[in-house]
Amino acid sequence: MPEPAAAPRRVLALGATSAIAEATLRLLAEQKASFYLVGRNPQKLAAVRDDLLTRGAGSATTFAADLDDTAAHPAILAQAVEALGGLDIALIAHGVLGDQPAAEKDYAAAEAVLVTNFLSAVSLVTWLANYFEAQKRGTIAVISSVAGDRGRKSNYVYGASKGGLNVFLDGVRNRIDRAGVQVLTIKPGFVATPMTAHLRQNALFAQPSVVARHILRAIDRRQDVLYTPPFWGAIMFAVRCIPRRIFKKMNM
Numbered sequence: 359m360p361e362p363a364a365a366p367r368r369v370l371a372l373g374a375t376s377a378i379a380e381a382t383l384r385l386l387a388e389q390k391a392s393f394y395l396v397g398r399n400p401q402k403l404a405a406v407r408d409d410l411l412t413r414g415a416g417s418a419t420t421f422a423a424d425l426d427d428t429a430a431h432p433a434i435l436a437q438a439v440e441a442l443g444g445l446d447i448a449l450i451a452h453g454v455l456g457d458q459p460a461a462e463k464d465y466a467a468a469e470a471v472l473v474t475n476f477l478s479a480v481s482l483v484t485w486l487a488n489y490f491e492a493q494k495r496g497t498i499a500v501i502s503s504v505a506g507d508r509g510r511k512s513n514y515v516y517g518a519s520k521g522g523l524n525v526f527l528d529g530v531r532n533r534i535d536r537a538g539v540q541v542l543t544i545k546p547g548f549v550a551t552p553m554t555a556h557l558r559q560n561a562l563f564a565q566p567s568v569v570a571r572h573i574l575r576a577i578d579r580r581q582d583v584l585y586t587p588p589f590w591g592a593i594m595f596a597v598r599c600i601p602r603r604i605f606k607k608m609n610m
């Protein structure tokens with residue numbers, strides 16, 4: 359007997375207008391997934407929705423919100439569950455690179471990065487973890503960064519926001535894995551997106567479509583942590599091995 363076809367997945371995307379998120383959602387749309395798309399720019403959200411519908415999405419609803427407003431999160435997440443009739447995957451993708459030199463001088467600039475990349479994700483994952491734990495299945499996939507693996511002088515505020523996120527996700531995973539819930543920490547290296555458009559591109563830069571394939575495969579394999587492209591796992595292992603007394607003299 360052939361395996362029964364899996365039901366199309368119901369996907370909540372937070373930061374749905376991110377280039378990496380959009381590429382990942384396209385792959386899910388080809389599998390007829392349904393979407394609840396949250397981002398802060400209504401025009402960009404509408405464009406993502408229309409594109410996903412063209413590619414085969416079962417349905418796609420948009421909701422415009424600044425995700426720094428954590429007080430609004432419970433209502434947004436409950437609306438998403440209601441609109442989709444349940445939830446299988448939550449992808450958290452929003453983030454900012456920030457301005458490291460500004461953040462070295464001005465705490466407010468550092469705080470803005472920590473609020474968007476760390477605290478808003480903590481708020482969303484807290485609600486989602488309880489929701490998925492109660493239903494005893496589901497996937498929380500969060501785009502973090504290799505930058506969280508070690509504090510570098512050139513971007514330690516961004517790195518701290520992602521490093522804090524990594525530790526938080528480790529703890530949540532250890533709590534709810536036994537309920538059958540996947541918590542996937544996604545650690546991309548350099549990806550060619552609007553976030554990095556100001557940087558000189560080199561051979562280390564990956565396309566969002568490549569990273570998206572890795573993300574979907576990691577979700578399907580129920581992985582815990584994904585380095586994407588995978589060679590970043592080896593690079594970051596080497597970076598973590600550099601002794602502190604040498605690392606502090608390096609210009610990284």
Ligand SMILES: NC(=O)c1ccc[n+]([C@@H]2O[C@H](COP(=O)([O-])OP(=O)(O)OC[C@H]3O[C@@H](n4cnc5c(N)ncnc54)[C@H](OP(=O)(O)O)[C@@H]3O)[C@@H](O)[C@H]2O)c1
Pocket residue numbers: 373374375376377378379397398399402423424425426451452453454455474501502503504545546547548549550551552553554
């Ligand atoms: N690109 C890289 O090299 C790289 C490497 C490692 C990790 N990452 C991570 O990957 C994730 C996606 O970034 P990306 O590369 O796809 O860049 P991107 O296309 O610039 O996406 C960033 C997204 O975050 C959204 N966003 C920022 N602050 C928000 C807020 N307060 N509320 C709601 N949405 C907000 C932006 O919305 P607007 O469109 O409205 O600005 C944008 O859609 C981020 O978490 C980033 O840190 C990226």
